[in-house]
Amino acid sequence: MLKGILLKMEEMFLLFKPSERKIAAYILEQPSEIIDYSVQKLAKAVDVSEASIVRFSKTLECKGFQDLKLRIAYDLNEYQEKPSYDEIIANKGTNSLIQSVSQNNIQSIQDTVYILSEKEVDSAIHAIYHARKIAVFGVGASGVIAEDLKQKLSRIGRWCEAGYGFDSQATISANLTSADVVIGISNSGRTEDVIQSLSLAKERGASTITITQFGRNPTSQMADFALYVKSLENPVRSGAFSSRIAMLNLIDILYLGVASLDEERTIQKLEQTRRAVQYSKRKTP
Numbered sequence: 129m130l131k132g133i134l135l136k137m138e139e140m141f142l143l144f145k146p147s148e149r150k151i152a153a154y155i156l157e158q159p160s161e162i163i164d165y166s167v168q169k170l171a172k173a174v175d176v177s178e179a180s181i182v183r184f185s186k187t188l189e190c191k192g193f194q195d196l197k198l199r200i201a202y203d204l205n206e207y208q209e210k211p212s213y214d215e216i217i218a219n220k221g222t223n224s225l226i227q228s229v230s231q232n233n234i235q236s237i238q239d240t241v242y243i244l245s246e247k248e249v250d251s252a253i254h255a256i257y258h259a260r261k262i263a264v265f266g267v268g269a270s271g272v273i274a275e276d277l278k279q280k281l282s283r284i285g286r287w288c289e290a291g292y293g294f295d296s297q298a299t300i301s302a303n304l305t306s307a308d309v310v311i312g313i314s315n316s317g318r319t320e321d322v323i324q325s326l327s328l329a330k331e332r333g334a335s336t337i338t339i340t341q342f343g344r345n346p347t348s349q350m351a352d353f354a355l356y357v358k359s360l361e362n363p364v365r366s367g368a369f370s371s372r373i374a375m376l377n378l379i380d381i382l383y384l385g386v387a388s389l390d391e392e393r394t395i396q397k398l399e400q401t402r403r404a405v406q407y408s409k410r411k412t413p
Contacts, residue, residue: 237377273339275292297322301329311338
């Protein structure tokens, strides 16, 4: 089982250019040998230019080929076989259930961290921070994620609306402008309501952020900033369990990133909302 930069390389494989796929395939076949390669030796082995090797490394957010080799070496050195994702099966016993669900959630978060693009996350945070209005779209289980982000952003004074079906999403999208941001959440990346609503928002000039499972899908292809989570669960059998946890973790990253860009204002707004809730409770008969 792969992890770290090697897992990221495997997951991005279909998104690579043809020359990058050749490099990735060669590395994934023999990662331990690559550590001793020079950029010249790898370029010759794969039959690409040395510049292609450097560009490939930077595509993976490494400073260069040396940095890529160091990260591969670290992954190989640190790797320990972990339990694979396990579906929930009847009559496993309570202890097995606790271990299975918890391990799935932990692994989903870890795998997501490995594939997240720091550049895309940073760009998404700044887009949200500078937006006049933020719209968040999700249907079903993804709607729960959308609601969580809406509540968090509202607490720090951000103008945020959430849509949980096409009618509400389309209405919100129709009133967005180029000063606004829309966040589309879809585990499969194929939720038609979200896709159509993102299209409407883009027509209005809004910036688009998507959160989906890793891989090419109709939702992420519409994004200015595409964010991904990683989970190997079977949604037909177990539902969106570990992927939901990974998405909530990503939502927390975005929220705290936005909050930290103006710490003084954030603290002030949190205090205001805290006092408002306490006052409302005192007024309730």
